[in-house]
Amino acid sequence: MSKTFQYDVVIAGGGTAGVAAAVGAARAKAKTLLIERNPYLGGEATHSGVSAFCGFYTCGGNPVKAVAGVGEELLKEMESLNSESVDYIISATGNKNINFHPEYLKCAMDNVLEKEGVTCFLHTRIIGAKTKDGEIKSIQCVDDEGIFQVEARVFVDATGDANLAHLSGADTLWGDEEGNVQAATLPFRLSGVDISCDLTPEAVEQAVIKAKKAGIQHLTREKGFILKREGSNQVAVLLPSVMPTGLSSQELTKMELDTRRQVLYYVEAFRRYLKGMEQCELTMIGPSIGFRETRRIKGKSMIKAEDVLNRKKCEDGVARGGWKPEIHKDTDKMATYMDVKEGSWFDIPLGALQSDNIGNLYAAGRMISADEAAFAAVRVMGTCFATGHSAGVAAAVQAEYGEADIRKIRAELDRQGALL
Numbered sequence: 211m212s213k214t215f216q217y218d219v220v221i222a223g224g225g226t227a228g229v230a231a232a233v234g235a236a237r238a239k240a241k242t243l244l245i246e247r248n249p250y251l252g253g254e255a256t257h258s259g260v261s262a263f264c265g266f267y268t269c270g271g272n273p274v275k276a277v278a279g280v281g282e283e284l285l286k287e288m289e290s291l292n293s294e295s296v297d298y299i300i301s302a303t304g305n306k307n308i309n310f311h312p313e314y315l316k317c318a319m320d321n322v323l324e325k326e327g328v329t330c331f332l333h334t335r336i337i338g339a340k341t342k343d344g345e346i347k348s349i350q351c352v353d354d355e356g357i358f359q360v361e362a363r364v365f366v367d368a369t370g371d372a373n374l375a376h377l378s379g380a381d382t383l384w385g386d387e388e389g390n391v392q393a394a395t396l397p398f399r400l401s402g403v404d405i406s407c408d409l410t411p412e413a414v415e416q417a418v419i420k421a422k423k424a425g426i427q428h429l430t431r432e433k434g435f436i437l438k439r440e441g442s443n444q445v446a447v448l449l450p451s452v453m454p455t456g457l458s459s460q461e462l463t464k465m466e467l468d469t470r471r472q473v474l475y476y477v478e479a480f481r482r483y484l485k486g487m488e489q490c491e492l493t494m495i496g497p498s499i500g501f502r503e504t505r506r507i508k509g510k511s512m513i514k515a516e517d518v519l520n521r522k523k524c525e526d527g528v529a530r531g532g533w534k535p536e537i538h539k540d541t542d543k544m545a546t547y548m549d550v551k552e553g554s555w556f557d558i559p560l561g562a563l564q565s566d567n568i569g570n571l572y573a574a575g576r577m578i579s580a581d582e583a584a585f586a587a588v589r590v591m592g593t594c595f596a597t598g599h600s601a602g603v604a605a606a607v608q609a610e611y612g613e614a615d616i617r618k619i620r621a622e623l624d625r626q627g628a629l630l
């Protein structure tokens with residue numbers, strides 16, 4: 211192996227959680243490396259075109275801010291690049307969400323990492339981990355010149371699919387008790403849309419039912435979201451869906467081909483049956499299918515459904531979860547929701563970010579330790595920013611002091627503007 215790099219903290223994966231983790235760690239004075247296999251940052255927010263942030267505010271009426279810190283700074287950075295790239299809206303389901311332009315998010319993330327002095331390796335895939343005495347000592351990575359090694363004191367897995375946890379032998383979970391996960395969806399973008407027309411889930415449903423009756427095949431979801439931004443004739447459509455069975459290349463290929471084929475039939479259905487879409491053009495598929503749920507870590511503690519539903523607070527909280535369980539268990543139906551008290555949040559404890567069997571491994575984002583229903587609330591991107599921020603700070607504190615002192619972690623998060 212030709213090269214070895216050394217850092218205090220390494221962040222695996224540059225989605226919403228990974229970027230927040232990298233900034234949090236660097237601001238806490240750790241020498242930080244972020245590794246991302248794509249050519250750009252953002253994860254599902256950019257690579258899968260999921261262009262609405264949920265979870266910055268508590269869901270339902272009386273929205274209260276649940277997330278600030280790095281997540282909020284990224285919103286400001288996007289706005290400074292283009293004031294129309296961020297749009298605060300009340301969604302079709304009555305939640306205060308933030309629609310955003312994914313291309314500006316890519317650039318905002320580059321800028322914020324650069325300002326904080328985070329080293330970032332794009333086009334780099336983590337392919338292995340060496341562990342000793344219950345800790346990761348180094349990871350193996352590959353780029354187009356070959357395989358190299360990175361050593362660090364502490365690692366944050368923000369890969370969404372718990373890929374570093376899996377490679378290092380950390381305990382992981384997959385789905386519910388029967389091993390079922392939430393449906394995956396391949397978003398696509400259309401331009402030339404008259405957004406003044408009714409594009410609500412109900413209008414979509416009527417159009418898709420008509421299209422099915424007329425014999426248009428390969429349409430899964432009848433009811434689903436079309437995301438629009440004020441002043442733009444481009445929308446993101448979240449409909450073509452499939453049930454994930456695993457993460458092997460064979461399974462991933464099958465899912466990409468299946469959902470990509472669905473896209474073309476949805477475009478035809480919309481052109482024919484959805485008012486405002488008569489002249490629409492397909493501008494982008496994906497690029498990648500978006501996974502709501504795959505592998506997650508088994509943590510020192512686990513967030514439970516009752517914690518989310520009762521809006522439980524705890525002394526070792528390191529982030530706020532503002533969302534409610536939003537469960538997509540079918541490929542042909544909209545999500546089901548479990549109701550929570552409006553205007554309130556639950557605390558996410560440090561233990562839910564700490565691997566139960568690898569001493570220097572943290573999780574961030576949609577792969578933190580939670581039961582099936584709680585998972586359905588913590589996976590939204592506002593919360594991913596918050597758990598990423600806290601995992602990065604916790605990793606930096608552990609790298610500096612040799613242990614994850616909760617008082618130091620909370621004090622540093624507070625200093626960095628996170629909401630606790």
Ligand SMILES: Cc1cc2nc3c(=O)[nH]c(=O)nc-3n(C[C@H](O)[C@H](O)[C@H](O)COP(=O)(O)OP(=O)(O)OC[C@H]3O[C@@H](n4cnc5c(N)ncnc54)[C@H](O)[C@@H]3O)c2cc1C
Pocket residue numbers: 222223224225226227228245246247248251252253254255257258260261262263264265334335336337368369370371373374394395396397448499500501502574575576577589590591592594
């Ligand atoms: C269809 C769909 C609709 C959704 N709708 C919403 C919504 O409206 N609002 C909302 O807030 N949330 C929504 N979500 C959820 C949200 O998008 C995700 O849960 C969130 O983006 C996950 O962020 P993350 O940073 O944890 O992981 P990801 O965004 O998945 O980022 C992980 C990153 O790690 C990288 N990576 C993985 N493995 C490796 C490796 N071995 N080496 C190097 N890099 C690696 C990946 O390339 C990726 O960039 C939706 C999800 C889907 C799929």
